[in-house]
Amino acid sequence: MIEFKNVSKIYPNGTRGLNKLNVTIERGEFIVIVGLSGAGKSTFLRSINRLHEITEGEILVNKQSITNAKGNDLYAIRRDIGMIFQNFNLVRRSSVMRNVLSGRVGYHSTLRMIFGLFPKRDKELAFQALERVRLQEKAYVRADQLSGGQQQRVSIARALAQEATIILADEPVASLDPLTTKQVMDDLARINQDLNITMVVNLHSIDLAKQYASRIIGLRDGEVVFDGPVREATDEVFQEIYSRQKEGIQMRVAK
Ligand SMILES: Nc1ncnc2c1ncn2[C@@H]1O[C@H](COP(=O)(O)OP(=O)(O)OP(=O)(O)O)[C@@H](O)[C@H]1O
Numbered sequence: 001m002i003e004f005k006n007v008s009k010i011y012p013n014g015t016r017g018l019n020k021l022n023v024t025i026e027r028g029e030f031i032v033i034v035g036l037s038g039a040g041k042s043t044f045l046r047s048i049n050r051l052h053e054i055t056e057g058e059i060l061v062n063k064q065s066i067t068n069a070k071g072n073d074l075y076a077i078r079r080d081i082g083m084i085f086q087n088f089n090l091v092r093r094s095s096v097m098r099n100v101l102s103g104r105v106g107y108h109s110t111l112r113m114i115f116g117l118f119p120k121r122d123k124e125l126a127f128q129a130l131e132r133v134r135l136q137e138k139a140y141v142r143a144d145q146l147s148g149g150q151q152q153r154v155s156i157a158r159a160l161a162q163e164a165t166i167i168l169a170d171e172p173v174a175s176l177d178p179l180t181t182k183q184v185m186d187d188l189a190r191i192n193q194d195l196n197i198t199m200v201v202n203l204h205s206i207d208l209a210k211q212y213a214s215r216i217i218g219l220r221d222g223e224v225v226f227d228g229p230v231r232e233a234t235d236e237v238f239q240e241i242y243s244r245q246k247e248g249i250q251m252r253v254a255k
Helices: 043-046 071-079 096-107 110-114 119-130 150-160 178-195 206-212 235-242
Strands: 002-010 016-025 029-035 056-061 080-086 168-171 197-202 216-219 221-231
Touching: 002 043, 016 043, 016 056, 016 221, 029 043, 029 178, 029 206, 029 221, 043 056, 043 168, 043 197, 043 216, 071 080, 080 150, 096 119, 096 150, 110 150, 119 150, 119 178, 168 178, 178 197, 178 206, 216 235, 221 235
Parallel strands: 029 197, 029 216, 080 168, 168 197
Antiparallel strands: 002 016, 002 056, 216 221
């Protein structure tokens, strides 16, 4: 569960990224965040795991304040949150297995990790994660030998090996072709269904948002202008989300 309580983010140069957001995301939802470029989608996503620090309000992850967490507490909350990036963020010269195992780093001492001493259970978890994205046969191939879609599925496996209960995906298919996009989105949907992992995904494509989301959140100028189940996200709603003028917006809220 993720709760935004009156959250604002102002960048050091004065740009307002988020403006007094109140949003609650329940376990197992498949949320797609949509909005124009600059609407605040990345800021929203990256505030959840504190890649960005918010300037006002509080964010709770599984009832714990990540905003106020320090040291080991922050570490523990972050272990619950996997992150998927547009550019995959793999160590390209390392094997697929090494990359997936890096999802386990947060569970062990630094010294142990320097020597790459992962316990047997970690290797089993990494294999299971690779099976879920159908890449077990690539375990010992170098990451940079894989296609873009396969690399993105490795990064999904890394989040699974991490045993995250929440996956944040920032434009996960922006650099992929349509067929590969479908494979990656299908993997995210299957993982959401099978493992009840909460998905929060930023997408530029309205079609994909409609196809995969259980709930859509529309951002504009750092504010929520639509929040509701996918069936209520009509063409008119998308026009509102993607219009540049503020006048005449009807705020719509879930449930
Ligand atoms: N590091 C930064 N410093 C200053 N302003 C920033 C910074 N990062 C983002 N912004 C601004 O904050 C606002 C929200 O940006 P954000 O990247 O969250 O939007 P976005 O919806 O993810 O856009 P895109 O779809 O282009 O990725 C924009 O006005 C952007 O210019």
